Amino acid sequence: MIYFLLSLFLGFIAVIQGGLNKQITQDWGLAGAVTINSSILLLIVIIFAVITASFPQYFPNIFIPKFNWATWKWWYIIPAFCGFALIAGIPYAISKQGALIVFLAIVVGQMLCSLFWDYYMEAIPISPKRIIGAFLAIAGLAITVWR
Numbered sequence: 672m673i674y675f676l677l678s679l680f681l682g683f684i685a686v687i688q689g690g691l692n693k694q695i696t697q698d699w700g701l702a703g704a705v706t707i708n709s710s711i712l713l714l715i716v717i718i719f720a721v722i723t724a725s726f727p728q729y730f731p732n733i734f735i736p737k738f739n740w741a742t743w744k745w746w747y748i749i750p751a752f753c754g755f756a757l758i759a760g761i762p763y764a765i766s767k768q769g770a771l772i773v774f775l776a777i778v779v780g781q782m783l784c785s786l787f788w789d790y791y792m793e794a795i796p797i798s799p800k801r802i803i804g805a806f807l808a809i810a811g812l813a814i815t816v817w818r
Contacts, residue, residue, distance in 0.1 A: 685777075686770055689761035696762050705759050775812045782808050 688708075695704040720736050727735045764773040782805045789795035 682774075685761075686774055688758075689765050689773070690770055692758065692762035693765045696766070701759060701763060704762060705755065708758050709755075772812075772816055775808075775815055779805075779808050779812045 692704045692708065695707060699707065723730050723734045724736050761773060761777075764776075786797055786801060786805060790797050
């Protein structure tokens with residue numbers, strides 16, 4: 672239940688982040704909003720890495736930094752590009768069609784991608800229940816978008 676609530680919370684903050692970035696964009700432009708976000712994020716990440724490395728006993732093992740350049744892979748840069756696309760793309764999309772449609776479309780995209788990710792990367796089969804759930808999300812998006 673705690674992880675479901677965490678996921679729900681992350682959904683809330685994604686909308687808040689996108690909406691506030693749209694507001695920042697009005698004053699600073701989209702490039703300025705992305706720069707502000709990325710700069711503050713870098714500071715937060717550095718502080719977080721120092722705290723988790725200094726006090727590992729207070730954090731789950733997954734949070735502890737294990738920097739090892741010997742294990743570096745080229746594709747480690749992909750999540751950063753994904754993050755940039757989200758930070759830059761969501762406020763732009765919200766300004767064109769509103770938060771509800773944007774985030775419904777994001778959820779549908781996440782569900783469709785998740786089906787394939789789970790199947791190919793996590794070895795979780797694509798079941799009829801999962802396909803029906805994704806279809807219902809797509810239907811919900813269609814109903815919301817249809818004018």
